Amino acid sequence: MEQKTFIHHSLSKLHTFGFNHHATRLYVISRLSALEACIQDGLDAPMVLGSGSNIVFTGDYTGHILKNELKGKQVIETQDAYLVTVASGEIWHDFVVWTLTQGIAGLENLAFIPGTVGAAPVQNIGAYGVDLSQFCKSVTYVDLTSGARSTLDQQACRFGYRDSVFKHDLKNQTFIESVTLKLPKKWRPNLTYGTLKHLVSSSDPWEIYHHVGAIRRQKLPDVTALGNAGSFFKNPIISKSHLKKIQQNFPEIPCYPNDHETCKVAAGWIIEACQFKQKTIGRIQVYDKQALVLVNLGDGCSQDLMQLVRLIQQMAWKKFSIQLDPEVRFYAQQSEWTIHDVCN
Numbered sequence: 001m002e003q004k005t006f007i008h009h010s011l012s013k014l015h016t017f018g019f020n021h022h023a024t025r026l027y028v029i030s031r032l033s034a035l036e037a038c039i040q041d042g043l044d045a046p047m048v049l050g051s052g053s054n055i056v057f058t059g060d061y062t063g064h065i066l067k068n069e070l071k072g073k074q075v076i077e078t079q080d081a082y083l084v085t086v087a088s089g090e091i092w093h094d095f096v097v098w099t100l101t102q103g104i105a106g107l108e109n110l111a112f113i114p115g116t117v118g119a120a121p122v123q124n125i126g127a128y129g130v131d132l133s134q135f136c137k138s139v140t141y142v143d144l145t146s147g148a149r150s151t152l153d154q155q156a157c158r159f160g161y162r163d164s165v166f167k168h169d170l171k172n173q174t175f176i177e178s179v180t181l182k183l184p185k186k187w188r189p190n191l192t193y194g195t196l197k198h199l200v201s202s203s204d205p206w207e208i209y210h211h212v213g214a215i216r217r218q219k220l221p222d223v224t225a226l227g228n229a230g231s232f233f234k235n236p237i238i239s240k241s242h243l244k245k246i247q248q249n250f251p252e253i254p255c256y257p258n259d260h261e262t263c264k265v266a267a268g269w270i271i272e273a274c275q276f277k278q279k280t281i282g283r284i285q286v287y288d289k290q291a292l293v294l295v296n297l298g299d300g301c302s303q304d305l306m307q308l309v310r311l312i313q314q315m316a317w318k319k320f321s322i323q324l325d326p327e328v329r330f331y332a333q334q335s336e337w338t339i340h341d342v343c344n
């Protein structure tokens, strides 16, 4: 057997919220052959775990956890682009730094996002005006039931805002093995996002990289010091008529165009407007520098987190008739739980 197996293993250091639940059976997958062997032996309610930075374990997980540690990168140079294939267990931020040191630009706006490469297409990671879908050429995955390998091109991934086919038809059914990115040789900085606009004359991706790092450090807590899972809720998409009604009382509400009929509003602003900044339940708190982030002050428990989540959702609904959907995903027992399951 090529994979390491752990029985009743603590999950506290395997997800960034840090709750002290346990995995009944955890397999560390550092080679594809190990994954194939697991599938042949039969997997019971498998879940794939990257760095655990977009999930919360709300209880012990009694199915099989597959901890991804597949490593490797390969670059093919074409006339106008670099095609970079990267194994899913590589750390996303390290990979971004590696591309930049190779002289391959394009991913600088996405630097400092925690997590693995394999999780990046699942929610189509994005920051500062850029998301993965803009560079993703294809994603190769292994089906967790049949063991069959398939490759999806960009279109088949059905990317959307923090969304992809891996959250729908293929939800919790695949182990993403590698991602291929197409990075054009002719680099064009993306400075559309507000706080990057002043870099308009920048011709250096490292300058953008450092700037992004500085903004993120100001707004986001360091997961090694304060447990959190980044933005807890997605920015809600509402109709333009709904926005107009809200603007009658709150003309300052931050909003961004989405499509012809809808727009995206800032979930962090909504939480602040509901007076929830720094609201604390037990040892779980709405972060003082960014209300979209919930933090574990240490020794926090999932029940308190869920109570706070529910209160925020109720208040957002009462005050703005807006439903705040979690971006973070919840796992316990043998499956992914919906917020409704967790709260009832």
Ligand SMILES: Cc1cc2nc3c(=O)[nH]c(=O)nc-3n(C[C@H](O)[C@H](O)[C@H](O)COP(=O)(O)OP(=O)(O)OC[C@H]3O[C@@H](n4cnc5c(N)ncnc54)[C@H](O)[C@@H]3O)c2cc1C
Pocket: 016, 047, 048, 049, 050, 051, 052, 053, 054, 055, 068, 088, 113, 114, 115, 116, 117, 118, 119, 120, 122, 123, 124, 125, 126, 127, 174, 175, 176, 177, 220, 221, 223, 228, 229, 230, 231, 329
């Ligand atoms: C401080 C902080 C800042 C953040 N900032 C951002 C940001 O700016 N933009 C952004 O988009 N996100 C952000 N996030 C969220 C998070 O970093 C991303 O969602 C990241 O892609 C999660 O990677 P992970 O390896 O930790 O995934 P995990 O949390 O381990 O898993 C997330 C989901 O993906 C599935 N999954 C993971 N790997 C695989 C695989 N190989 N195959 C199939 N399914 C898989 C899991 O089963 C789970 O459902 C932030 C998080 C934190 C803590």
